[in-house]
Amino acid sequence: MSGNHLDFLTDLIAKARAAGADAADALYVESRSLSVAQRLGKLERLERAEGADLGLRVFVGRRSAIVSSTDRSARAVADLVGRAIAMASVAPEDPFAGLAEPGAVARTIPALDMCDPDEPVVETLTERARVAEDAALAVSGVTNSEGGEASWGLSDIHLVASNGFQGSYRRSNHSVSASALAGTGTGMERDYDYSSTVHGADLGDAAAIGRNAGERAVRRLNPRKALTAKLPVVYEQRLAGGLIRNLAGAINGAAIARGTSFLKDKLGTRILPVGVTVIDDPLRARGLASKPFDGEGLATQRRHVVEDGVLTTWFLDLRSARQLGLASTAHASRGTASPPSPSSTNLYLAPGGQSPEALIGAIEQGLFVTELMGMGVNQITGDYSQGAAGFWIEGGRIAYPVSEVTVAGNLADMFLALAAADDLVFRAGVNAPTLRIDGMTVAGR
16 A cells, blocks of 8 residues: 555645645654563453544744644645645744755665564464463462563555655564562562564564563562672663663764763764774664665665774764754654654664673672663763662672662763673663773662
């Protein structure tokens, strides 16, 4: 149906131009999802959702407006166009607003294997959730469950603009997870595990996911307080991507243009250790955040965001690029009711040359973080402070669980002090291997 949708959007753009728009683009997104949750062997939730959203952005000179609707009827479309033109006519002028030049838009749409054509039935998802929870409950020491869950989703994205761009792509997602509790009373501990992939065939084994969730919860029983000191902190692989997400926020073109990032003056300088590379790859086959073109119709490309420790680029959409006197890096992301803004795609820190055991083995005393809590990052100053739980490191070995800990530092210093392990796994849109950062403040007892 992509041809029909593109024809519809092309007609919508023509109507907007006829009504007085100097330029316009339109986004249409159709989505379907199915999710199942069970707890203690009983079905707790079964949800199916279907939706279709239409967004129209118009430009009248340097004034612009966006309107959205879920109704594609002729009357609704006419109203959509009329409201958009009326709103744009009274909006403040923005000297940086506007579509891409016609010669800059993507002309080919690469195939990235982003869609699993097989839609699972309810019974398949129910079985995944059941197997995951049963495996968690079978772990000795597990006393309760927060449930097993499985889900599937499919989205169709269609974008047309008056500069000549037309493009569509389809994305699917499968996931399975389990959350288990161990212990009793006030001594209970919780942990989880999950897998999320584009294709169902790539999902992690549901039984292994449940078993790992249960074992992780049991390992956390009887935690102690940590020392308060400056120590090495090791971030578990599945949490380490959060640090790279902070990097992404700090090199977001909108923040750079506003001057609200602690890295605003660091382009072309070293922000990570020698040999460390960070890559953003929107063209990764079966990537969870892959896309063949960005939200403004520009062709996406793989970029070394940090090369050998040196920051090489910002994440830019057209508006932030114009503010900075640069070219867009095709990182525009958008919804039907909001303007484009810069964001990363499949962003990851490349693996290092040591195993996680080697990173930990060189630590006399330190903290291995397996859970983070709170939002304690100041993107203007780089100050970082988060609640944490995990395990105390003693003599190069995991010694005992700890909780009620705070880890703090400054991201600029933390980035320069990190060391990467070799265990990179693509679990989400932002990923990193296990990371060790020396000299962090650990606040415990």
